[in-house]
Amino acid sequence: MSRLDFVLEELITANRVLAHEGIVDSFGHISARHPDNPQHYLLSRARAPERIERDDIVEYRLDGTAIDDDGRAPYTERFIHGAIYEARRDVHAVVHNHSPSVIPFGVTGTKLKPLLHMCASCGHEVPIWDSCEKFGDTTLLVSDMAMGRDLAQLLGARPSALMRGHGATVVGRSVRHAVFIAVYLELGAKLQMQAMAMGGIKFLSPGEVDKITARVNDYTLDRAWENWARRAGREMQA
Amino acid sequence: MSRLDFVLEELITANRVLAHEGIVDSFGHISARHPDNPQHYLLSRARAPERIERDDIVEYRLDGTAIDDDGRAPYTERFIHGAIYEARRDVHAVVHNHSPSVIPFGVTGTKLKPLLHMCASCGHEVPIWDSCEKFGDTTLLVSDMAMGRDLAQLLGARPSALMRGHGATVVGRSVRHAVFIAVYLELGAKLQMQAMAMGGIKFLSPGEVDKITARVNDYTLDRAWENWARRAGREMQA
Amino acid sequence: MSRLDFVLEELITANRVLAHEGIVDSFGHISARHPDNPQHYLLSRARAPERIERDDIVEYRLDGTAIDDDGRAPYTERFIHGAIYEARRDVHAVVHNHSPSVIPFGVTGTKLKPLLHMCASCGHEVPIWDSCEKFGDTTLLVSDMAMGRDLAQLLGARPSALMRGHGATVVGRSVRHAVFIAVYLELGAKLQMQAMAMGGIKFLSPGEVDKITARVNDYTLDRAWENWARRAGREMQA
Amino acid sequence: MSRLDFVLEELITANRVLAHEGIVDSFGHISARHPDNPQHYLLSRARAPERIERDDIVEYRLDGTAIDDDGRAPYTERFIHGAIYEARRDVHAVVHNHSPSVIPFGVTGTKLKPLLHMCASCGHEVPIWDSCEKFGDTTLLVSDMAMGRDLAQLLGARPSALMRGHGATVVGRSVRHAVFIAVYLELGAKLQMQAMAMGGIKFLSPGEVDKITARVNDYTLDRAWENWARRAGREMQA
Numbered sequence: 001m002s003r004l005d006f007v008l009e010e011l012i013t014a015n016r017v018l019a020h021e022g023i024v025d026s027f028g029h030i031s032a033r034h035p036d037n038p039q040h041y042l043l044s045r046a047r048a049p050e051r052i053e054r055d056d057i058v059e060y061r062l063d064g065t066a067i068d069d070d071g072r073a074p075y076t077e078r079f080i081h082g083a084i085y086e087a088r089r090d091v092h093a094v095v096h097n098h099s100p101s102v103i104p105f106g107v108t109g110t111k112l113k114p115l116l117h118m119c120a121s122c123g124h125e126v127p128i129w130d131s132c133e134k135f136g137d138t139t140l141l142v143s144d145m146a147m148g149r150d151l152a153q154l155l156g157a158r159p160s161a162l163m164r165g166h167g168a169t170v171v172g173r174s175v176r177h178a179v180f181i182a183v184y185l186e187l188g189a190k191l192q193m194q195a196m197a198m199g200g201i202k203f204l205s206p207g208e209v210d211k212i213t214a215r216v217n218d219y220t221l222d223r224a225w226e227n228w229a230r231r232a233g234r235e236m237q238a
Numbered sequence: 239m240s241r242l243d244f245v246l247e248e249l250i251t252a253n254r255v256l257a258h259e260g261i262v263d264s265f266g267h268i269s270a271r272h273p274d275n276p277q278h279y280l281l282s283r284a285r286a287p288e289r290i291e292r293d294d295i296v297e298y299r300l301d302g303t304a305i306d307d308d309g310r311a312p313y314t315e316r317f318i319h320g321a322i323y324e325a326r327r328d329v330h331a332v333v334h335n336h337s338p339s340v341i342p343f344g345v346t347g348t349k350l351k352p353l354l355h356m357c358a359s360c361g362h363e364v365p366i367w368d369s370c371e372k373f374g375d376t377t378l379l380v381s382d383m384a385m386g387r388d389l390a391q392l393l394g395a396r397p398s399a400l401m402r403g404h405g406a407t408v409v410g411r412s413v414r415h416a417v418f419i420a421v422y423l424e425l426g427a428k429l430q431m432q433a434m435a436m437g438g439i440k441f442l443s444p445g446e447v448d449k450i451t452a453r454v455n456d457y458t459l460d461r462a463w464e465n466w467a468r469r470a471g472r473e474m475q476a
Numbered sequence: 477m478s479r480l481d482f483v484l485e486e487l488i489t490a491n492r493v494l495a496h497e498g499i500v501d502s503f504g505h506i507s508a509r510h511p512d513n514p515q516h517y518l519l520s521r522a523r524a525p526e527r528i529e530r531d532d533i534v535e536y537r538l539d540g541t542a543i544d545d546d547g548r549a550p551y552t553e554r555f556i557h558g559a560i561y562e563a564r565r566d567v568h569a570v571v572h573n574h575s576p577s578v579i580p581f582g583v584t585g586t587k588l589k590p591l592l593h594m595c596a597s598c599g600h601e602v603p604i605w606d607s608c609e610k611f612g613d614t615t616l617l618v619s620d621m622a623m624g625r626d627l628a629q630l631l632g633a634r635p636s637a638l639m640r641g642h643g644a645t646v647v648g649r650s651v652r653h654a655v656f657i658a659v660y661l662e663l664g665a666k667l668q669m670q671a672m673a674m675g676g677i678k679f680l681s682p683g684e685v686d687k688i689t690a691r692v693n694d695y696t697l698d699r700a701w702e703n704w705a706r707r708a709g710r711e712m713q714a
Numbered sequence: 715m716s717r718l719d720f721v722l723e724e725l726i727t728a729n730r731v732l733a734h735e736g737i738v739d740s741f742g743h744i745s746a747r748h749p750d751n752p753q754h755y756l757l758s759r760a761r762a763p764e765r766i767e768r769d770d771i772v773e774y775r776l777d778g779t780a781i782d783d784d785g786r787a788p789y790t791e792r793f794i795h796g797a798i799y800e801a802r803r804d805v806h807a808v809v810h811n812h813s814p815s816v817i818p819f820g821v822t823g824t825k826l827k828p829l830l831h832m833c834a835s836c837g838h839e840v841p842i843w844d845s846c847e848k849f850g851d852t853t854l855l856v857s858d859m860a861m862g863r864d865l866a867q868l869l870g871a872r873p874s875a876l877m878r879g880h881g882a883t884v885v886g887r888s889v890r891h892a893v894f895i896a897v898y899l900e901l902g903a904k905l906q907m908q909a910m911a912m913g914g915i916k917f918l919s920p921g922e923v924d925k926i927t928a929r930v931n932d933y934t935l936d937r938a939w940e941n942w943a944r945r946a947g948r949e950m951q952a
Contacts, residue, residue: 026461026466027356027461048461048462048464050465050469051465100428101432104429104432107353107441108440109437109440116817116821116879117854117855132446136445137449138449139453140442165441165446166355187814190814191817191818194815194907195817195821196436197910198818198819198824199823200822202823202844202878202879203879204854205846208851208852208879211851211852212853212854215853223761223762224762226761226762227764230765264699264700265700284695285702286703288703288706288707289703336594338663341667341670342671343674345592345677345679346677346678347678375687377687403593403678404592404593431670501941502937502942503832523937523940524937524941526941526944527944574832576905579829579905579908579909580908581912583917584912584914584915585916586912586913608922613919613925614922614925615926616926617831641829641830641831
């Protein structure tokens with residue numbers, strides 16, 4: 001199997017997994033950098049993640065123009081993906097989602113921080129991007145490269161960022177890595193809301209976050225991936 | 239396929255989708271204006287939405303009398319639908335439901351407003367209709383045209399209204415549009431409850447609400463519809 | 477079909493429905509008064525509700541002795557059922573359950589009252605029985621007729637009662653009626669917890685509760701029953 | 715069937731049950747003491763509990779070395795199991811999990827105590843182990859016998875302990891017993907969070923906890939086990 005074939009199949013599984021685990025509903029998307037051409041990325045046409053098939057996946061240049069869309073309409077927000085791949089050489093997959101528990105953090109300006117070891121990979125603290133600061137009243141959608149680059153700048157070297165009134169964007173070194181962070185970002189947000197109602201929280205220390213993050217290797221990711229893929233009706237690729 | 243056939247099939251799918259997505263339980267209903275006669279509307283006989291088949295759908299005049307019910311008992315609250323179609327030329331579908339997260343807003347008089355871009359279509363602020371203000375102690379059911387018209391008056395030109403101790407009513411320009419608003423009204427209510435416990439909320443600005451609402455086109459609705467229909471065991475009609 | 481056969485099949489469906497709708501887990505039970513002998517009642521042997529088959533159902537005298545248990549071990553708490561049938565001629569079905577949302581009310585002494593029209597049938601206010609008041613430190617289980625009668629006395633003429641640290645007991649004029657009340661008691665409790673966090677609640681007025689309760693007829697119950705039975709893999713009996 | 719065969723099949727069912735009931739996700743594990751050699755225990759290779767098959771189960775010495783791993787990679791945290799079997803002759807099964815509702819208690823230092831009769835088996839009060847007290851900044855994983863023994867010491871003679879920022883560990887006299895406690899520990903934590911938001915809680919009295927705990931016999935465990943096993947697609951062994 002070619003590297004491209006592998007990544008295409010990973011993307012299909014990832015879309016199904018994100019839907020099955022409640023990280024995306026009918027909206028939200030995941031892309032992968034093209035394995036043979038780092039100036040291109042792979043992303044489905046505009047379709048609900050749960051429904052995506054191989055023929056839905058389109059190859060885009062970093063500026064969001066399609067190599068050959070063959071009439072397949074793109075996601076308006078594909079610029080999130082291109083702008084991040086442009087800014088971050090280390091990133092090979094990007095998830096953009098509206099998972100429910102992250103929303104209250106964005107709209108109240110509450111700092112989301114890891115309190116559970118499984119959530120350390122979301123970073124020391126998740127910054128919040130507010131589209132209206134530079135772009136005023138919009139649809140909140142990241143609908144051109146200027147907005148995408150502004151989001152990428154706020155993200156910086158971090159693994160995740162919230163978007164006020166909108167959702168989150170998560171990046172990873174592989175499709176499996178980005179999905180893993182997105183799943184546990186949602187869980188961490190849910191748990192932090194509950195813990196905030198109970199009293200002062202002892203978050204993971206910076207040292208703990210760094211140690212855990214360094215340890216999340218392919219072995220850890222694969223254990224979750226095998227399980228999530230099967231739940232979503234897909235097999236894990238070797 | 240005739241326009242009537244199309245709408246009848248849409249209604250069956252809509253009932254299944256509303257049940258599958260948790261917007262109705264064994265109660266609640268959705269109607270469509272008759273595509274060939276704007277003085278009539280189409281609504282199931284009194285049956286749980288999850289169970290509705292094509293033969294359950296009855297044609298009603300705006301005053302709630304059936305063209306030919308053939309012994310099929312009507313929903314007591316069909317007057318919600320007729321009164322709104324009477325008042326609102328732009329409305330082609332009406333959902334009445336008791337989705338769980340909207341109830342606490344109605345009974346505490348809390349203003350429900352959109353805080354997530356997906357929820358902008360519920361309007362700038364959702365008004366609350368309280369049946370006891372004009373009608374005193376009742377079963378809370380909208381059981382005649384006088385109550386229906388009172389609700390329609392409170393709704394005004396808006397897309398949605400809450401009903402104290404009872405639920406919500408949502409309208410749209412099509413079946414898919416009304417279902418879309420009802421699904422995201424429930425999500426918005428759930429998220430607002432969580433955000434209220436965390437601090438001051440930055441709701442969508444009026445300008446953001448208007449821009450997003452203007453952008454919710456058939457393309458957006460169809461992406462959700464394909465997914466929701468399949469989840470509920472139905473295919474999307476072309 | 478005989479009246480007894482009808483009730484036996486209703487009980488099987490009821491057990492599956494209560495499990496499927498989250499009102500019981502592996503514990504909890506529902507009984508029916510014997511249709512031909514009001515001094516007897518029908519209740520499964522001690523088994524998880526989701527697993528109950530027709531051969532599991534045993535006939536008991538009001539004092540909790542079996543007519544012929546044929547080696548089938550009884551629920552310890554069958555005395556709840558017998559004591560209520562003894563005290564309440566109008567009751568033909570009893571549900572005892574630990575549905576999650578009612579528990580916080582019992583342990584904090586919070587008054588549970590209907591705030592949604594669907595929940596009016598639980599009564600104007602749900603009293604709380606605390607086993608330790610008369611019986612001191614026990615397993616909290618209603619394990620003899622003395623405890624059962626004490627609970628029945630607190631219940632009085634009402635449709636439902638909470639049990640501190642334990643659960644709830646709900647009664648009805650039929651199996652379908654008791655299940656209906658139990659399902660919406662759980663929903664009402666969940667919604668009241670959420671509404672309490674938001675501000676002062678406008679509960680249903682006493683007049684509204686009475687009017688709604690008077691209107692919950694077989695027609696309403698059957699609409700829910702058809703749906704719940706099908707969800708749980710059973711057909712509704714005519 | 716040999717005692718070993720019985721325990722191996724129990725472990726497979728237990729892994730599926732814990733996953734199906736939401737007590738573990740892709741991480742977490744359950745072990746059993748070897749029925750013929752109390753110095754050994756049985757635990758799956760590192761794999762998501764939902765996916766575990768008989769060939770995944772490895773026999774370990776109490777120090778965490780495998781008898782014959784045959785290339786099957788171990789869970790890093792197997793030392794939790796060995797250290798507890800070393801310290802507690804009465805324990806025959808150990809569950810380590812990250813079930814969601816226990817996490818907020820660990821990170822806020824809130825005392826988790828039983829408020830529902832079904833939860834009494836978690837003990838009078840659940841202590842919290844904080845890895846950083848003796849071991850400083852780590853990955854929070856119990857990755858050697860020193861950490862395992864420190865956790866076992868905090869656990870003492872109790873049935874359960876929380877782990878700050880990490881999860882919980884639960885022990886039992888059998889596989890079924892440990893699973894039962896873990897399931898109801900999660901439920902109790904969820905209910906206590908809700909009750910804390912409503913007012914002062916009347917927890918079970920110490921006498922009630924003791925009486926209930928003494929009564930949880932095989933009969934009780936088997937009623938739940940039959941149901942949970944079937945839900946997870948497994949049959950209960952006689």
